[in-house]
Every structure is written in C-alpha cells, then in structure tokens.
Amino acid sequence: xxxxxxxxxxxxxxxxxxxxxxxxxxxxxxxxxxxxxxxxxxxxxxxxxxxxxxxxxxxxxxxxxxxxxxxxxxxxxxxxxxxxxxxxxxxxxxxxxxxxxxxxxxxxxxxxxxxxxxxxxxxxxxxxxxxxxxxxxxxxxxxxxxxxxxxxxxxxxxxxxxxxxxxxxxxxxxxxxxxxxxxxxxxxxxxxxxxxxxxxxxxxxxxxxxxxxxxxxxxxxxxxxxxxxxxxxxxxxxxxxxxxxxxxxxxxxxxxxxxxxxxxxxxxxxxxxxxxxxxxxxxxxxxxxxxxxxxxxxxxxxxxxxxxxxxxxxxxxxxxxxxxxxxxxxxxxxxxxx
Amino acid sequence: xxxxxxxxxxxxxxxxxxxxxxxxxxxxxxxxxxxxxxxxxxxxxxxxxxxxxxxxxxxxxxxxxxxxxxxxxxxxxxxxxxxxxxxxxxxxxxxxxxxxxxxxxxxxxxxxxxxxxxxxxxxxxxxxxxxxxxxxxxxxxxxxxxxxxxxxxxxxxxxxxxxxxxxxxxxxxxxxxxxxxxxxxxxxxxxxxxxxxxxxxxxxxxxxxxxxxxxxxxxxxxxxxxxxxxxxxxxxxxxxxxxxxxxxxxxxxxxxxxxxxxxxxxxxxxxxxxxxxxxxxxxxxxxxxxxxxxxxxxxxxxxxxxxxx
Amino acid sequence: xxxxxxxxxxxxxxxxxxxxxxxxxxxxxxxxxxxxxxxxxxxxxxxxxxxxxxxxxxxxxxxxxxxxxxxxxxxxxxxxxxxxxxxxxxxxxxxxxxxxxxxxxxxxxxxxxxxxxxxxxxxxxxxxxxxxxxxxxxxxxxxxxxxxxxxxxxxxxxxxxxxxxxxxxxxxxxxxxxxxxxxxxxxxxxxxxxxxxxxxxxxxxxxxxxxxxxxxxxxxxxxxxxxxxxxxxxxxxxxxxxxxxxxxxxxxxxxxxxxxxxxxxxxxxxxxxxxxxxxxxxxxxxxxxxxxxxxxxxxxxxxxxxxxxxxxxxxxxxxxxxx
Numbered sequence: 001x002x003x004x005x006x007x008x009x010x011x012x013x014x015x016x017x018x019x020x021x022x023x024x025x026x027x028x029x030x031x032x033x034x035x036x037x038x039x040x041x042x043x044x045x046x047x048x049x050x051x052x053x054x055x056x057x058x059x060x061x062x063x064x065x066x067x068x069x070x071x072x073x074x075x076x077x078x079x080x081x082x083x084x085x086x087x088x089x090x091x092x093x094x095x096x097x098x099x100x101x102x103x104x105x106x107x108x109x110x111x112x113x114x115x116x117x118x119x120x121x122x123x124x125x126x127x128x129x130x131x132x133x134x135x136x137x138x139x140x141x142x143x144x145x146x147x148x149x150x151x152x153x154x155x156x157x158x159x160x161x162x163x164x165x166x167x168x169x170x171x172x173x174x175x176x177x178x179x180x181x182x183x184x185x186x187x188x189x190x191x192x193x194x195x196x197x198x199x200x201x202x203x204x205x206x207x208x209x210x211x212x213x214x215x216x217x218x219x220x221x222x223x224x225x226x227x228x229x230x231x232x233x234x235x236x237x238x239x240x241x242x243x244x245x246x247x248x249x250x251x252x253x254x255x256x257x258x259x260x261x262x263x264x265x266x267x268x269x270x271x272x273x274x275x276x277x278x279x280x281x282x283x284x285x286x287x288x289x290x291x292x293x294x295x296x297x298x299x300x301x302x303x304x305x306x307x308x309x310x311x312x313x314x315x316x317x318x319x320x321x322x323x324x325x326x327x328x329x330x331x332x333x334x335x336x337x338x
Numbered sequence: 339x340x341x342x343x344x345x346x347x348x349x350x351x352x353x354x355x356x357x358x359x360x361x362x363x364x365x366x367x368x369x370x371x372x373x374x375x376x377x378x379x380x381x382x383x384x385x386x387x388x389x390x391x392x393x394x395x396x397x398x399x400x401x402x403x404x405x406x407x408x409x410x411x412x413x414x415x416x417x418x419x420x421x422x423x424x425x426x427x428x429x430x431x432x433x434x435x436x437x438x439x440x441x442x443x444x445x446x447x448x449x450x451x452x453x454x455x456x457x458x459x460x461x462x463x464x465x466x467x468x469x470x471x472x473x474x475x476x477x478x479x480x481x482x483x484x485x486x487x488x489x490x491x492x493x494x495x496x497x498x499x500x501x502x503x504x505x506x507x508x509x510x511x512x513x514x515x516x517x518x519x520x521x522x523x524x525x526x527x528x529x530x531x532x533x534x535x536x537x538x539x540x541x542x543x544x545x546x547x548x549x550x551x552x553x554x555x556x557x558x559x560x561x562x563x564x565x566x567x568x569x570x571x572x573x574x575x576x577x578x579x580x581x582x583x584x585x586x587x588x589x590x591x592x593x594x595x596x597x598x599x600x601x602x603x604x605x606x607x608x609x610x611x612x613x614x615x616x617x618x619x620x621x622x623x624x625x626x627x628x629x630x631x632x633x634x635x636x637x638x639x640x641x642x643x644x645x646x647x
Numbered sequence: 648x649x650x651x652x653x654x655x656x657x658x659x660x661x662x663x664x665x666x667x668x669x670x671x672x673x674x675x676x677x678x679x680x681x682x683x684x685x686x687x688x689x690x691x692x693x694x695x696x697x698x699x700x701x702x703x704x705x706x707x708x709x710x711x712x713x714x715x716x717x718x719x720x721x722x723x724x725x726x727x728x729x730x731x732x733x734x735x736x737x738x739x740x741x742x743x744x745x746x747x748x749x750x751x752x753x754x755x756x757x758x759x760x761x762x763x764x765x766x767x768x769x770x771x772x773x774x775x776x777x778x779x780x781x782x783x784x785x786x787x788x789x790x791x792x793x794x795x796x797x798x799x800x801x802x803x804x805x806x807x808x809x810x811x812x813x814x815x816x817x818x819x820x821x822x823x824x825x826x827x828x829x830x831x832x833x834x835x836x837x838x839x840x841x842x843x844x845x846x847x848x849x850x851x852x853x854x855x856x857x858x859x860x861x862x863x864x865x866x867x868x869x870x871x872x873x874x875x876x877x878x879x880x881x882x883x884x885x886x887x888x889x890x891x892x893x894x895x896x897x898x899x900x901x902x903x904x905x906x907x908x909x910x911x912x913x914x915x916x917x918x919x920x921x922x923x924x925x926x927x928x929x930x931x932x933x934x935x936x937x938x939x940x941x942x943x944x945x946x947x948x949x950x951x952x953x954x955x956x957x958x959x960x961x962x963x964x965x966x967x968x969x970x
Contacts, residue, residue: 017377042830157921187693188857189918192901196917214831217860217903220910240907258835259905260864262887270864272835276800290353299349324350369795370752538748539758542811545706546762547735560752 004208005031010068023049025232036209038223046232051178056085091121094169098181100161104153111149136167159190180212231288238314248316251289257333377640384636387629401442428618444596452577458516463523471531493518501589530562564641571634575627598623656682661714663704674700676875687852689866696872698855702821739812743824745804749796756792762815781810802833821853859902871895874933881959891961
C-alpha cells in the first residue's frame with residue numbers, strides 16, 4: 001500500500017488580537033492509495049484547518065505552519081512556494097467545499113469552470129477540454145450535460161451544484177480529493193444522492209479521499225478509516241469498524257453515545273458530553289478532553305497522553321490505555337452492533 | 339512509552355474535577371463598547387486623527403484669545419504682515435486683521451456648521467430610514483421613491499437657491515447642507531434595519547409581545563449605532579469641505595465673518611504675493627479632513643471587526 | 648383524535664402564501680393538525696417545505712393567508728388586548744441560530760428578563776431573582792447574568808434562549824430547529840434539558856427540525872412535510888416502523904445511521920431529482936414528480952388527508968382502497 005499523503009506532527013497557529021490560537025497541535029495521519037479517510041470532530045477541533053493547510057489555503061498572516069511536514073508523493077508541501085502550490089492545487093489535490101452556493105463562480109458557466117483547470121493543468125485544447133467536461137458532468141449524474149454545460153451556477157439546484165463541484169474537482173483526475181463537509185448544507189434526500197455518487201465514483205476512479213465531517217452517519221457510510229480530532233489533536237485513529245465497534249477514547253464514546261439513532265428504541269437515554277471544548281488560545285497542559293471526561297485521572301490534567309497502539313491499524317491517545325489505569329467500560333450508548 | 343513507565347500509580351486515581359467548571363467563563367466581562375474601545379486603541383492612525391480633532395476643537399475656542407486681536411478690527415498699519423511677526427503667529431491679511439485669530443475662529447465656525455449639519459443628517463436620516471426599513475412593503479416603496487426624486491436634483495442647485503433666499507449664516511448653511519445630506523444616512527439606516535428586523539432576537543422580542551417602540555429603541559437602534567457613527571465621521575469632513583466650497587464661490591458667510599472657506603477665498607486672491615495667507619487655513623482644513631477620515635476608518639474597523647483584513 | 652379538552656392547539660387548513668413581486672410562493676398550503684397538551688409534536692421536512700413558516704405563522708410572526716388556529720380554544724388570529732397579552736405569554740419560541748437570537752448589545756439579565764419587562768411582571772431585586780432562578784434551571788448560574796451573549800458558547804447561548812422562553816411560564820413552546828446549529832455533543836445537552844423541562848413543567852412542544860433521528864428521539868408524534876403540505880402524521884414509533892407515505896419511506900431510508908454494519912446491509916431508497924419550486928408546485932400530489940410509486944391519479948387529484956391506520960394520518964392515493 002503506497003501512501004499518497006503523510007502528515008507528520010503538523011502544528012498550525014493563528015495570530016489574533018488576543019494572542020496565538022493553536023488551532024492544530026501535532027496532527028499525524030496518512031492516506032493510502034484509493035482509500036477514504038474521514039476526519040471527524042466538532043467545530044473548532046481543527047479538522048478544517050488541517051485540510052486547508054494541506055492545500056496551503058490558510059491565509060498568512062494571520063495563520064502559519066509552526067511545525068511539521070505534509071508529505072505528498074515524497075515532497076513536503078509545507079515547504080512549497082505559492083507558485084509550486086498552484087501546480088498542485090486542482091491538479092494533484094482537489095477540494096470540494098461545504099456550500100455549493102458560494103464555491104462556484106456565479107459569473108462563469110459551469111463548463112468554463114471545469115475546462116479552466118483542464119486547459120491550465122493538462123495542456124488540453126479547448127475542444128478536448130469541452131468534451132472532457134461533458135464526460136465529467138455525465139459521470140456525476142447530471143442529465144443532458146451537453147446543454148447543462150452552457151448554464152450558469154444559479155440555474156442549477158443545490159444538489160446539482162454539489163455534483164458540478166465534484167465534476168470540477170475530479171476533472172484533472174487528482175490523486176487526492178479533500179471533501180470538507182460536502183453534504184452538510186444539503187437536505188437528507190440530496191445528501192443520500194451525493195454520498196451514493198461519491199461511493200460510486202471512488203470505485204470508478206481510484207482517487208484517495210479525505211472526508212472532513214462532523215456527521216458519524218456519513219462516516220459510517222463511506223469511510224475506510226477514521227481520524228477523530230479534538231481541540232487540535234488526533235485522539236484516536238483506526239479502521240471504520242474499530243472506531244465504531246471498539247472505540248477506546250472516552251471522547252469517541254461520548255460522540256457515539258450522544259447521537260440518537262433511528263433504528264433504536266427511544267428509551268436509551270442520550271448521554272451528552274458535559275461542558276464545551278477548551279479555548280485554544282490557552283490550551284490545558286494535559287489531555288484537552290480531561291475537563292469533560294467522566295474518567296479523568298490526575299495524570300490527565302498534567303500530561304498529554306502519548307499515542308499508543310491498540311492494534312497495527314488502531315491508535316489512541318488516552319491514559320486509560322496505560323497499564324496502571326483502572327479498567328473502564330464504555331457507556332451503553334456507545335456500543336454498536338451485537 | 340519510556341517516560342510513562344516512570345509514572346506513579348498515584349497519578350491514576352480519579353481526579354477531582356468539578357463538572358460545573360466547564361460552564362465557567364474566566365475572561366473578564368466586556369461589553370460591546372468596551373471591546374470597541376479596546377480595538378480602537380490599537381489603531382495608531384485613528385488615535386492620531388482623534389488627537390488632532392480634539393486639539394483643533396480646543397484651539398478653535400482658545401486660539402482666538404491667545405493674542406490680543408479680534409477677528410474684525412482693521413489696522414492699515416500692519417497690512418499683510420509675514421507669519422511669526424510678533425504675536426501675529428500667522429501674519430495679517432490685507433486689512434491688517436490677525437490671521438491666527440481669524441483662522442481659529444474660522445475653524446470654529448466651519449466645525450460648528452459641520453456638526454450642526456451632521457446632527458440634522460442623523461436626526462432626519464435615522465428617523466426616515468428607520469421607519470422606511472422597519473415597516474418595509476408599500477411604506478418603504480413610497481418613501482424610497484421620494485428619496486430618489488430628492489436625490490436626483492443636483493444638490494448644488496438646491497443649496498444655491500436656498501442661500502439666495504436666506505441670508506447666509508451658520509444655520510442657513512447647515513440647513514442647506516443637510517437638505518440632501520441626510521439621504522445617504524437614511525439609506526444606510528434603512529439597509530441596516532432591513533437586515534436587523536429579521537434577526538432572530540428581534541423575532542424573539544416580537545413573540546414576547548414587545549411593542550414597536552420597544553423593538554426600535556432596545557433592539558434596532560443600538561445595533562445600528564455603529565454604522566451611524568461611522569457615517570457621521572465621514573459626513574463631517576464632507577460638510578466642512580462643502581462649506582468651504584460654498585464660501586469659495588462666494589455663497590458663504592459675509593465678511594467680516596470668517597470660516598475656513600472664507601479665509602481660503604481671501605487667501606487665494608493673494609496667493610502669488612502672500613502665499614502664507616492661503617497656506618495656514620488650507621493646512622488646517624486639510625488636517626481636519628484627514629483626521630476625520632482616519633478616525634472614521636478606525637471607528638469602522640473597531641465597530642465592525644468582521645470588516646478587518 | 649384525542650378528546651377535545653386535551654387539545655392545546657388546533658390548526659385547520661392553514662395557508663401561508665408569500666407574494667414576491669407578481670409571484671406567489673405557497674410556503675404552507677392547507678395544513679391541518681392538533682397538538683395534545685403535554686406532548687411533543689415533531690415537524691420534519693427538507694428546507695423549503697414550510698415547517699418553519701408554520702411555526703412562525705402559529706405564533707403570529709406571520710399573518711396567515713387563510714385557515715384557523717385555536718390555542719386553548721381561542722382563535723389566535725382574532726386575539727386583541729388582554730387575550731393577545733395572555734397569548735404572548737403562554738406561547739413561546741426557541742430559535743435556530745444561537746448567535747443571531749440574542750441581542751449582542753444586551754446583558755444576559757436583560758435578555759432573559761425581556762418578557763418580564765414587557766408584561767411588567769417584576770422589577771428590581773425580584774426581577775433579578777427570577778432571572779437567576781431561570782439561569783439555574785438551564786444549568787447556568789448567577790455569575791452569568793451580567794455578561795454579554797458573545798462571551799458564551801453556542802450551547803450556552805441556546806440555553807439562554809430557552810431561559811428567555813421560560814420566563815413567562817408558557818404552556819406551549821415552538822422550537823424552530825433549536826439544535827441544528829450546535830455540535831453533536833452539545834445537541835444532546837440541549838435536547839435532554841428540553842425533555843427535563845417538559846417533565847417538570849408539563850410543557851407542550853412543537854419541535855421543528857430536519858434531523859429525523861433527533862426528532863424521533865424527542866417526539867411523541869411526528870408530522871412529515873413536503874412542499875407546503877403535511878403528508879403524514881402519526882406516533883413516532885409507528886411512523887418509523889410502518890411509514891406509509893413514499894416520501895417518508897425515502898426520508899427514513901436516506902438518514903445516515905452511525906453504524907457501519909447497518910449502512911452496509913440496509914436498502915436505501917434514493918429519490919431522483921430535487922424538490923420542485925413552491926412558486927409553481929406540481930398539480931395533484933406535490934410529491935408525484937419524485938415518487939417511485941406514481942400513478943395516473945396522482946397528477947389529477949390532490950390526495951385526501953385521511954386516517955389510513957388508527958391515529959396514523961396520511962395524504963397519499965396509495966391508501967385510497969383502505970378506506
């Protein structure tokens with residue numbers, strides 16, 4: 001399995017009026033060829049900052065990469081200049097955003113927006129690019145692409161716009177696609193269409209996907225591997241089933257237990273996680289989740305736990321995994337399956 | 339794992355964490371306006387602007403008494419004295435009047451006209467824009483059409499006509515300036531009202547049974563204060579400029595009254611012989627205009643942090 | 648339906664049309680339902696289906712185009728003076744956006760006391776005492792009273808919004824997407840709080856949301872809306888166990904389940920196309936353009952709103968012969 005992307009100990013901060021906000025504090029994960037890695041977490045956990053840093057889209061100032069490497073096909077993107085990045089963006093790594101309304105240019109036809117990248121990155125002629133664009137629109141399930149290609153984004157519905165976005169992103173056959181909350185702004189029935197499309201496309205074109213989301217339901221649908229982030233740190237990573245069926249971190253338990261499920265009896269009480277995430281202007285010295293954790297120990301408030309291996313594919317950063325720690329069972333709501 | 343091997347088992351006892359601690363807010367409580375002042379203070383340009391404005395306002399009251407001359411006494415023995423001759427700091431004009439005294443007195447009149455015009459702009463503009471924006475629909479439609487008609491008449495014509503009818507003085511000039519000057523203010527307030535009235539906190543107040551008056555005074559006006567203040571800081575220099583322009587074309591205050599515009603007009607006539615007679619009032623008016631613009635920029639950034647960067 | 652005295656809110660053929668230029672948006676077009684005292688009625692549907700418009704029309708933020716709403720047996724749209732005053736106290740609303748629903752220039756004390764001030768219920772120390780009590784009810788404390796809204800997190804703000812709604816001791820609360828702007832772990836905090844308050848104070852909720860799993864968790868009964876119409880209404884369990892309307896079936900199957908095993912095995916109904924515009928809705932049944940079971944009659948006749956199963960209402964031609 002070849003690694004497409006290897007993020008090592010990434011730190012990203014923002015200088016603000018009140019001081020340095022440490023949005024990402026040592027994130028390490030990798031993406032292998034053809035797999036879908038979901039980064040999950042709540043707002044402010046640093047998942048979007050991480051993805052934007054990979055694309056080097058963080059405005060500088062106020063944001064800057066403090067430390068760490070973003071190794072993409074053997075090259076460290078963190079060291080790339082803006083000029084070098086322009087060749088990578090859209091060509092090797094593409095991105096789709098949450099809001100299809102604002103991420104398409106309203107003054108350009110959808111066709112132009114697809115062909116633009118093809119002409120720039122792939123040296124295609126106008127004619128070739130046009131044909132390719134029609135092919136892409138057909139691929140993402142837009143009916144009668146020959147006439148749709150001449151239309152402007154406002155003539156598309158929300159779901160169609162997101163399809164068009166995907167077509168633009170995939171046009172150059174990127175090796176990595178970063179999807180930042182691609183279904184959040186969509187209605188449930190449209191969301192199902194888009195998820196279906198993404199699964200289908202991944203089978204057809206072997207692109208690796210980083211999916212940024214807060215919705216564990218979407219994760220269960222399409223991810224192969226899951227990275228759980230909290231307060232700028234990765235607290236647990238593992239294969240899809242490992243995260244859902246053998247979660248090790250109390251925060252992962254909390255996330256799973258606080259979601260109601262359609263297929264479950266309403267009598268299982270939801271277990272909310274008390275309190276709110278820490279302020280990253282002045283993060284706590286120990287585990288960032290300690291203040292909200294029902295199993296917090298003294299050591300948690302003093303030292304950040306190291307990442308330990310549960311299995312070769314499953315890592316967790318929690319003191320409960322330490323041999324000296326008491327044995328703690330996850331709450332009932334966090335246990336899946338049987 | 340090496341470092342963690344040394345940890346004592348003691349550390350793995352449950353920690354005594356207060357679960358309510360998550361609700362604590364440690365930061366000091368700051369109101370919106372305190373926050374604005376804090377942001378404003380970091381803007382050097384705006385602070386400089388504000389300082390100059392304060393200095394000039396003080397000088398416009400104190401300046402004329404800093405030497406023994408008044409604005410209108412003519413003395414043909416000391417015509418067109420150079421600057422810094424004795425206590426004629428800015429020199430004298432062709433009638434031997436002290437320019438220092440006249441410049442600061444003129445600044446006072448100009449500022450007075452500008453503040454008065456701005457006050458009228460705010461009063462009329464906020465009321466008109468507020469009503470138009472809050473009620474919307476047909477009321478808004480009619481009010482906006484009237485506004486457009488008013489605004490489509492070149493304001494210079496209205497002002498000139500007004501000043502032909504009334505004797506030019508502080509109040510007529512201020513009135514003439516605000517006859518169309520309140521229109522941009524009304525537009526700003528209307529746009530803000532439109533935006534704010536559908537905000538959920540306004541809806542919440544309505545569901546609680548709040549009266550229109552209460553919604554206006556408690557919810558809408560306090561939230562449009564920011565843009566109003568910014569608009570005023572930009573309206574003042576443009577009023578000063580317009581007053582100077584009117585005086586310059588001879589529609590301003592009658593001699594021996596002085597405003598910055600009158601002084602500029604006088605100085606302009608002797609520009610090639612006695613350039614300092616134009617220089618000092620021009621410097622003062624430029625600094626006032628610059629300062630108000632710096633202040634306005636600073637206020638806009640401080641009042642609406644989202645606009646920054 | 649339930650016996651008359653238990654019905655707190657009776658909605659009959661409610662319509663709300665908006666005029667935009669010359670076009671008419673039929674946001675809500677003939678909706679009939681009852682809300683029973685002490686229950687939670689969930690209202691779900693996709694954006695633009697009119698669920699929020701219903702909430703706002705019920706509480707008189709919008710004027711209804713036609714139809715009647717009876718609250719405690721009084722016609723809501725005919726209320727004046729004292730009756731209106733009473734209505735403004737007894738029916739309250741919780742809003743979606745915790746950032747837009749609190750006035751940024753006011754202290755929490757004044758935000759929560761707004762209703763108390765409007766109706767002149769308390770002053771000075773008594774006013775403050777009541778606010779602190781409400782803050783404690785929603786899990787905050789006296790120390791928070793003198794702070795401004797921007798100092799709080801989303802979940803805390805939403806609880807302040809709940810405290811404001813509770814200040815007038817209402818019977819009925821319309822919760823318009825109260826949790827959709829919040830993070831998952833915080834959503835459960837707010838929903839559990841709402842459940843607790845309902846138990847303690849005997850509140851009745853109209854819970855408007857697009858998140859079916861959360862609606863099912865909190866609601867006793869659920870109404871499903873599509874393009875300005877109510878298409879199905881029943882107990883939440885029977886709605887989930889036996890959805891009758893094809894739209895409800897599709898909606899239920901489209902909700903992602905946070906369980907990989909279930910995701911892999913279950914069959915999903917993926918609806919084709921998008922929701923049509925409410926300016927020019929399809930004739931007959933409005934769902935027919937996307938319905939997998941569409942028949943000839945669907946384009947010609949508007950399906951009747953009927954009780955196809957006991958206490959299970961649906962508007963669909965598929966259930967005509969059941970009568």
